[in-house]
Amino acid sequence: MWIWLRKNAALYTIFVPLKQCDRRFEPVLMARQAQVTVKTPAEQQAMRAAGRLAADVLDMIAPRVLPGVSTGELDRICHDFMVDVQKVIPAPLNYKGFPKSICTSINHVVCHGIPGDRQLRAGDIVNLDITVIKDGFHGDTSRMFLVGDCSVQARRLCSIGFEAMWIGIRQVAPGHRLGDLGHAIQQYVESNGYSVVREYCGHGIGREFHEDPQVLHYGEPGTGLEIAPGMTFTVEPMINAGKRQVRLLGDGWTVVTKDHSLSAQWEHTLLVTADGFEVLTLGSAERARLSDALRSH
Ligand code: MF3
Ligand code: CO
Ligand code: CO
Numbered sequence: 001m002w003i004w005l006r007k008n009a010a011l012y013t014i015f016v017p018l019k020q021c022d023r024r025f026e027p028v029l030m031a032r033q034a035q036v037t038v039k040t041p042a043e044q045q046a047m048r049a050a051g052r053l054a055a056d057v058l059d060m061i062a063p064r065v066l067p068g069v070s071t072g073e074l075d076r077i078c079h080d081f082m083v084d085v086q087k088v089i090p091a092p093l094n095y096k097g098f099p100k101s102i103c104t105s106i107n108h109v110v111c112h113g114i115p116g117d118r119q120l121r122a123g124d125i126v127n128l129d130i131t132v133i134k135d136g137f138h139g140d141t142s143r144m145f146l147v148g149d150c151s152v153q154a155r156r157l158c159s160i161g162f163e164a165m166w167i168g169i170r171q172v173a174p175g176h177r178l179g180d181l182g183h184a185i186q187q188y189v190e191s192n193g194y195s196v197v198r199e200y201c202g203h204g205i206g207r208e209f210h211e212d213p214q215v216l217h218y219g220e221p222g223t224g225l226e227i228a229p230g231m232t233f234t235v236e237p238m239i240n241a242g243k244r245q246v247r248l249l250g251d252g253w254t255v256v257t258k259d260h261s262l263s264a265q266w267e268h269t270l271l272v273t274a275d276g277f278e279v280l281t282l283g284s285a286e287r288a289r290l291s292d293a294l295r296s297h
Helices: 041-064 071-086 152-169 178-191 284-295
Strands: 004-008 011-017 025-031 103-106 109-111 125-134 137-146 202-204 211-215 232-235 238-240 246-248 255-257 263-265 268-272 277-279
Touching (some): 041 137, 041 268, 041 284, 071 125, 109 125, 109 238, 125 152, 137 263, 152 178, 152 238, 152 268, 178 211, 211 232
Antiparallel strands (some): 103 125, 109 255, 125 137, 202 211, 202 232, 232 268, 246 255, 268 277
């Protein structure tokens, strides 16, 4: 036919003939329709398994995030655990050319830091982002780690980031819209004097690492996609101590704050249930806290 499409993030370039029966084409940019997959009960079970395995990697590596360890060593330990013990695929490895199995983002690195020779030092804050593929389904989660003693400012940024993620998660229920979630996060982060990164967002997840919808961590209430049972997506706000602007380094991956201020990020993968949400990537500490909370009622 006369029209073809080229994918470009949230936009399609559509080529249309200049005239009917014309061989010359003109490109037209049009908003792409979101194609959100709703998971069947069996697929939800597979997503639970993948989510749990991703969380287990973070629980495994947590005690090794210490001064003197290099991010490359953390990557190797996680890689070997995923491949040899869990028998899962580390999703980042070779994803669009990414060279390692996990992302390690230190201090002013916002996300997608590449593991290497850099050793952690007391006072660093570091995000470890883990994504596994189990039986064809993805589980994606990240946490901040405080290396040795950290400044009050660094600790506050990490805890506001953690709270921001949970404030977004608590907005997830059928009938709510994604803008409700983004707005709640933005409101909380900015009222605490920090900024929300705009260029990177949460995402649908399933058989694909990054599916529709895009889950923005800012926005207006009552706008955006209506949340429905069976959807699975991540909430993963990146917040900066300074201005929200970011810069991509020459390696094509590492994203840093333009003003070199500290940045923090936490991430969970969620399933939308009939009356709210289920967090698929809870770590052992969060699971224990949850069952304590249930017992005390
Ligand atoms: N795990 C990241 C996310 O939360 C994506 C990393 S892509 C990589 O979406 F290629 F950098 F690994
Ligand atoms: Co993600
Ligand atoms: Co991630």
